[in-house]
Amino acid sequence: MKHYGDKDGLLVLSYNGIITAVNSNRNYGKTWTFKKRAFRRALKHGKKTIWLRMFKKELQEVADTFYASRDLQKYCGVSLYDKDHNPNGNVKRNGYTFYYRKNKKSPWKWFIKIFALSNPDAVRSADDVDVDTIVFDEYTKTAEKYRRYRGNIVNDFLDIWHSAKREHAVRCILLGNKEGYGNPFFTYFGITPPPEDWEGIRTYRNGSFVLQQINNTPSEEGDFNKKAAALLEGTAYGDYIYKSKYKAASGLKPRKTPADASLYVQLIIKRTALKISFFNGYFYVNRRIDEGKLIYCDALLHRYRKERLLVRRLKPFFSDFIAALSDNRVFYDNELTHEAMQPFFTWLGI
Numbered sequence: 001m002k003h004y005g006d007k008d009g010l011l012v013l014s015y016n017g018i019i020t021a022v023n024s025n026r027n028y029g030k031t032w033t034f035k036k037r038a039f040r041r042a043l044k045h046g047k048k049t050i051w052l053r054m055f056k057k058e059l060q061e062v063a064d065t066f067y068a069s070r071d072l073q074k075y076c077g078v079s080l081y082d083k084d085h086n087p088n089g090n091v092k093r094n095g096y097t098f099y100y101r102k103n104k105k106s107p108w109k110w111f112i113k114i115f116a117l118s119n120p121d122a123v124r125s126a127d128d129v130d131v132d133t134i135v136f137d138e139y140t141k142t143a144e145k146y147r148r149y150r151g152n153i154v155n156d157f158l159d160i161w162h163s164a165k166r167e168h169a170v171r172c173i174l175l176g177n178k179e180g181y182g183n184p185f186f187t188y189f190g191i192t193p194p195p196e197d198w199e200g201i202r203t204y205r206n207g208s209f210v211l212q213q214i215n216n217t218p219s220e221e222g223d224f225n226k227k228a229a230a231l232l233e234g235t236a237y238g239d240y241i242y243k244s245k246y247k248a249a250s251g252l253k254p255r256k257t258p259a260d261a262s263l264y265v266q267l268i269i270k271r272t273a274l275k276i277s278f279f280n281g282y283f284y285v286n287r288r289i290d291e292g293k294l295i296y297c298d299a300l301l302h303r304y305r306k307e308r309l310l311v312r313r314l315k316p317f318f319s320d321f322i323a324a325l326s327d328n329r330v331f332y333d334n335e336l337t338h339e340a341m342q343p344f345f346t347w348l349g350i
Contacts, residue, residue: 003029004214009037012201013171017210021174021185023140024214030175034135035067036076039091041133042100042111043077049112050126050164052136052157054149056116062137063096063114118149120156124163131164133171140176140183143342154188181336187271193336252338255331257284264321266290267310268297269347272340276321283324285341286333298347310347318348325350 004024012020022030038049053062067078081089092099096114101107113126117136136157146153157172164170174185181193191204194213201212261279266289268274273289289295296310324330325345332338 004033004216005029006033006036008212008214009033012210012212013173015201015203015207015210017171017203018208019172019174019185020210020212021139021176022212022214023176023178025216026177028214028216031137032072032075034173034175035072038112038133038135039076039078039100042109043102046109046130047133048110048126048128048131049133049135050123050131050160051112051114052117052134052160053114053138054117054141054153056118059096059114059116063093066093066098066112066114067091115160117153117156117160118151120159123160127163127166129166129168131170132168133173134161134164135173135175137175138177139174139185140179142179143339145179146184147343147346153184157185181334181339182272184270252332252335254334255284256333257286263290263293265318266293266295267344268295268301269310269340269343270298274337274340274344281329283321283330284333285330285337287337287340298343315348322348322350 004022009022012022024030038051041047041049051062053059067073067076067080072078073080078091079086079089081087081092088104090101090103092108097110098112099108100111101109115123115126161170161172176183178196181196185191186193189205189209191209191211194202194211197215199213199215201210203210257275257277258279261277261284264276264278264283266273266275268289273287273295275286275289277284277286291304292306294306294308295304296308296314298310300307300309321330332341
């Protein structure tokens with residue numbers, strides 16, 4: 001299997017996006033490449049990087065393993081300092097901060113600080129004119145994991161970016177695996193997810209948002225790898241690993257909303273529009289709302305004339321829909337719509 005490398009990173013960054021998203025299957029080397037970039041930019045240009053993970057509970061393990069691999073150290077040119085065993089090392093760590101020096105006589109300077117997106121206020125401590133990159137590692141999650149996040153993921157990220165950039169340019173790099181069809185960044189910026197079998201680079205918003213998608217598949221060479229492939233053949237996880245399918249794929253068969261279907265309810269949940277219609281005992285869901293009709297929102301946007309807030313006392317009115325879910329009488333026009341419905345299911349208590 002080919003791994004992501006310097007040339008791949010340089011290629012996508014050459015598009016000069018403010019936000020650059022790199023999506024692929026797991027274990028492709030994206031994170032290694034941008035760890036190397038952070039260290040090399042520190043050595044050559046004195047630049048610093050803010051490294052983000054989504055949740056605070058991830059930070060300790062991330063810091064402990066950040067440059068722990070000897071293969072990664074060799075790839076990056078990192079030599080971990082240890083006063084007893086490696087006093088000439090060029091990188092050392094203190095908590096969630098990494099420091100570098102050009103030689104033994106040079107002073108130590110920080111070049112990477114690791115933070116949790118869920119604690120954006122803490123990032124203000126890294127306010128520094130030399131910060132020119134923010135890396136958000138593993139920014140893609142399944143819908144279930146996104147629901148654990150308290151707050152608005154994109155707003156928190158943009159707060160961090162806006163605070164860091166001040167009067168100088170700060171580029172953002174999002175590194176993600178093919179966990180689900182959509183993600184909060186695509187929703188926020190109105191980006192339609194590309195087909196799962198597409199590879200390449202696309203730009204959005206006048207080139208300010210750049211997306212690189214790569215469908216890498218693991219090697220099946222060797223007896224163990226062949227057996228692993230056989231074990232997962234025909235399973236959802238096997239399709240995720242070996243066929244570049246999304247991890248959250250449900251295997252549903254898309255159904256179009258019948259032309260004669262009646263409107264049941266229109267929703268905007270997590271900034272995603274959803275239309276539920278009813279026909280002949282079945283419910284059909286798509287994402288094409290009628291802006292002139294009543295829309296229930298989990299947070300009022302003051303964008304539509306007939307907006308109403310989705311409040312708890314309305315739950316009994318969805319009893320027919322809940323019964324249809326139980327009886328498998330709900331259809332979706334595609335996997336992305338099904339995924340977008342998950343927060344509404346949580347609100348219903350399902």
